[in-house]
Amino acid sequence: MYNNIECTIHNAIFIIVGGFRLNFIIEKYKTITRKQFFLSLILVISFIVSVIFVHHNYSFYDRPIAEVIKTELKNTTDVMDIYDNKDQLFTQHIIAKIKNGDNKGQLVHLTNEYSTSKAYDQEFQVGQNVFVSIDQSNEHTYLTGTIKDVKRDTYVVLVAWIFAFILLIVGRKQGFFSMISLIINAVLLSYALDIYLNNPEWNLIIICSIAVLLFTVISLLLVNGLNEKTYAAIIATILGTFLSLLISYLVIWLTSEEGLRYEELQFITRPYQMVFMAGLFIGSLGAIMDVAITMSSSIFELYEKNNNIPLKALKKSGMEIGKDIMGTMTNILFFAYISGSIPMLILYLKNHSPLGYTLSMNLSLELARALAGGIGIVITIPIGLYTAIFFVNRKRGRI
Amino acid sequence: MNALVILAAILFLLMTLVGGKKGIRSFLALFFNFAVIFMIIFFMNDPNINPVILTIIASTVISCINLFYINKVNNTTIPAFISSIISIVILLLLIIILTEKAMIQGFGEEEIEELSIFSLYIGIDFTKIAASVIIMSTIGAVTDTAIAVSSPMREIHFHHPAISRKDLFTSGLSIGKDILGTSTNTLFFAFFGGYLALLIWFKDLSYSAGEIVNSKIFSAEMITLLCAGIGVTMVIPITSWITALYLLKKEEKTIFQEK
Numbered sequence: 001m002y003n004n005i006e007c008t009i010h011n012a013i014f015i016i017v018g019g020f021r022l023n024f025i026i027e028k029y030k031t032i033t034r035k036q037f038f039l040s041l042i043l044v045i046s047f048i049v050s051v052i053f054v055h056h057n058y059s060f061y062d063r064p065i066a067e068v069i070k071t072e073l074k075n076t077t078d079v080m081d082i083y084d085n086k087d088q089l090f091t092q093h094i095i096a097k098i099k100n101g102d103n104k105g106q107l108v109h110l111t112n113e114y115s116t117s118k119a120y121d122q123e124f125q126v127g128q129n130v131f132v133s134i135d136q137s138n139e140h141t142y143l144t145g146t147i148k149d150v151k152r153d154t155y156v157v158l159v160a161w162i163f164a165f166i167l168l169i170v171g172r173k174q175g176f177f178s179m180i181s182l183i184i185n186a187v188l189l190s191y192a193l194d195i196y197l198n199n200p201e202w203n204l205i206i207i208c209s210i211a212v213l214l215f216t217v218i219s220l221l222l223v224n225g226l227n228e229k230t231y232a233a234i235i236a237t238i239l240g241t242f243l244s245l246l247i248s249y250l251v252i253w254l255t256s257e258e259g260l261r262y263e264e265l266q267f268i269t270r271p272y273q274m275v276f277m278a279g280l281f282i283g284s285l286g287a288i289m290d291v292a293i294t295m296s297s298s299i300f301e302l303y304e305k306n307n308n309i310p311l312k313a314l315k316k317s318g319m320e321i322g323k324d325i326m327g328t329m330t331n332i333l334f335f336a337y338i339s340g341s342i343p344m345l346i347l348y349l350k351n352h353s354p355l356g357y358t359l360s361m362n363l364s365l366e367l368a369r370a371l372a373g374g375i376g377i378v379i380t381i382p383i384g385l386y387t388a389i390f391f392v393n394r395k396r397g398r399i
Numbered sequence: 400m401n402a403l404v405i406l407a408a409i410l411f412l413l414m415t416l417v418g419g420k421k422g423i424r425s426f427l428a429l430f431f432n433f434a435v436i437f438m439i440i441f442f443m444n445d446p447n448i449n450p451v452i453l454t455i456i457a458s459t460v461i462s463c464i465n466l467f468y469i470n471k472v473n474n475t476t477i478p479a480f481i482s483s484i485i486s487i488v489i490l491l492l493l494i495i496i497l498t499e500k501a502m503i504q505g506f507g508e509e510e511i512e513e514l515s516i517f518s519l520y521i522g523i524d525f526t527k528i529a530a531s532v533i534i535m536s537t538i539g540a541v542t543d544t545a546i547a548v549s550s551p552m553r554e555i556h557f558h559h560p561a562i563s564r565k566d567l568f569t570s571g572l573s574i575g576k577d578i579l580g581t582s583t584n585t586l587f588f589a590f591f592g593g594y595l596a597l598l599i600w601f602k603d604l605s606y607s608a609g610e611i612v613n614s615k616i617f618s619a620e621m622i623t624l625l626c627a628g629i630g631v632t633m634v635i636p637i638t639s640w641i642t643a644l645y646l647l648k649k650e651e652k653t654i655f656q657e658k
Contacts, residue, residue, distance in 0.1 A: 081518035081520055083518065085520065086522050087521065115519070117519065117520055117521050117524060118524065118525050119504070119520075119525045120505055131613070149613060149614070150502045150613070150615075152501050152503070152612070153613055153618075155500060155622065156612055156621050159622050167583070167632050170579065171575075171632065174576040174580055181580065181584070185584075189591060189598075190598075193595075193599060223580030247409065258401050259404070266510060266513070267599075268596055275595060275596045276596075279592045281592070282591060282592040283589050283591070283593055284588075284589075286584045286587055287589065289588075294581070323417070323421045324470070324550065326422060326425050327469040328546055330425065330429060331432060331542070332540045332543050332586070332589070333585075333589055334432060335432070335536055335537075335539035336536050336539065337593055338433070340536065342436075343525060343528050343529070346440060347517055349441075351518055368402065371410050373589070374410045375406065375410050375413060378417050378418075379413060
């Protein structure tokens with residue numbers, strides 16, 4: 001019977017990837033074990049269950065949710081702001097069906113205004129789910145209300161599953177472990193923040209330092225297993241992160257924060273300098289871990305290929321590898337931080353803000369993060385090299 | 400003294416000490432990339448230019464800088480470049496659908512208060528800008544993974560010239576699996592470090608889980624992070640396949656020429 005099911009899955013996969021040249025995956029599928037089959041089955045079932053859940057979880061929300069069933073464009077006006085930016089405003093009449101609460105099943109009439117730029121408004125289409133507030137009293141025979149927000153959980157869950165599936169198809173066992181390590185790290189981070197919020201007198205940097213130690217040990221052990229390669233990487237990561245934090249802290253302290261525009265830091269409910277430093281600390285950790293494990297695995301690889309390799313050759317090759325990864329690694333952080341400011345920069349420039357002011361307001365903290373992360377990456381190259389060599393020497397001494 | 404200037408000077412010094420000439424090139428590459436971002440922001444200010452097309456052009460230029468300028472044009476960077484562009488285009492298709500459906504463009508209600516002095520009706524389609532932001536956040540990680548896969552593949556091909564295309568593809572894939580965990584980690588921590596303040600804000604104002612997941616800012620961040628993860632993962636099989644194809648085609652050509 002299982003053979004039958006396997007055969008069907010096999011065929012389905014074959015059709016899906018059809019023209020795509022993923023023969024490799026299909027061949028692996030032929031040698032699938034029963035355990036893998038059950039794991040995949042559990043995965044597919046949880047995927048289906050969670051997707052059905054986010055499409056029908058209306059009753060779990062206190063806020064009323066309505067599904068758009070009819071839209072009608074009422075009128076269009078051309079507008080021009082004081083900076084000569086042309087835009088169009090649209091008024092949309094929407095009829096939506098309420099999905100939860102006391103008025104479940106009833107229709108509600110809504111009006112929505114949106115513009116072509118959609119910076120803080122949106123055009124609604126039939127089938128979309130929105131959070132609404134229903135007017136308590138009105139002179140009509142039908143319900144009226146206003147749209148508060150869009151229900152986005154379905155999309156977040158969908159993308160998360162796409163990511164999980166691609167991770168598992170490409171990475172298999174390693175993909176599974178990286179997924180587990182991401183989930184554990186997210187839970188750990190949330191827990192660390194809870195501790196901080198419950199004990200505001202504690203220093204956030206110290207809480208983050210403890211969290212960083214745990215993040216490093218958990219991620220590297222899960223991704224690379226228990227071996228000397230991993231130990232060397234853990235030590236290099238910890239040294240690299242703390243040293244780069246120290247450097248950035250000293251620079252920011254010595255320059256008395258000149259050039260840093262903390263006004264830009266949004267969503268602040270706590271001492272902002274500390275929040276910024278903690279963010280900088282955690283932000284560079286991933287990249288530093290990446291450099292540390294790359295350095296230690298390549299040094300160990302060289303040693304294992306040739307146990308008598310001279311120290312000088314190890315150092316030289318290690319430095320070459322370091323040079324290779326330095327440029328692209330610093331770029332990862334650079335793009336991850338800077339890109340998020342693009343919409344804000346456009347808004348400032350379109351509102352005729354002076355260029356220098358726009359850049360310093362929106363990019364100073366992002367640049368500081370990217371530069372501090374870059375310092376961490378570069379400094380970890382020699383640190384990673386020498387810790388790995390230390391472990392190699394210890395291993396040699398034992399033999 | 401300006402803290403940013405000092406940090407940049409320290410970074411430059413370290414890169415030169417550790418990386419020599421290549422270090423200087425890597426540092427300059429950061430500047431060029433900054434210039435590219437700067438240019439596309441200027442072009443995006445023109446409502447008549449499609450931001451998505453601008454993003455594709457910018458991604459091509461940035462991949463050129465990251466791969467060809469830092470590492471020179473060779474057997475590793477050419478397939479890495481082709482694979483990066485293919486992955487970016489596939490990712491872009493997914494992202495355009497997502498940004499339109501999930502409506503994560505523009506600014507969230509948490510930010511809107513401080514923007515009250517600005518006119519928001521500026522005639523630029525923020526949905527397309529949102530797609531562009533996601534691609535731009537991912538491009539650094541995608542090129543990094545592409546070169547990390549194609550570079551050891553060339554070494555394998557060099558040491559075992561008789562290797563078949565399928566075996567070369569398989570070894571590329573297994574190299575990719577090893578770096579997958581750390582690449583996704585790099586992105587994960589970079590994003591959470593950048594949005595630590597937002598997370599504290601959500602917790603401080605005791606948002607419910609439902610409110611957090613559905614809020615524009617959080618869902619936009621999550622979708623960006625997940626798309627970046629998808630990009631980094633997807634580029635691995637694409638690079639393995641293209642590098643295997645490229646290296647063996649090239650070999651055939653040289654054999655043919657020698658005859």
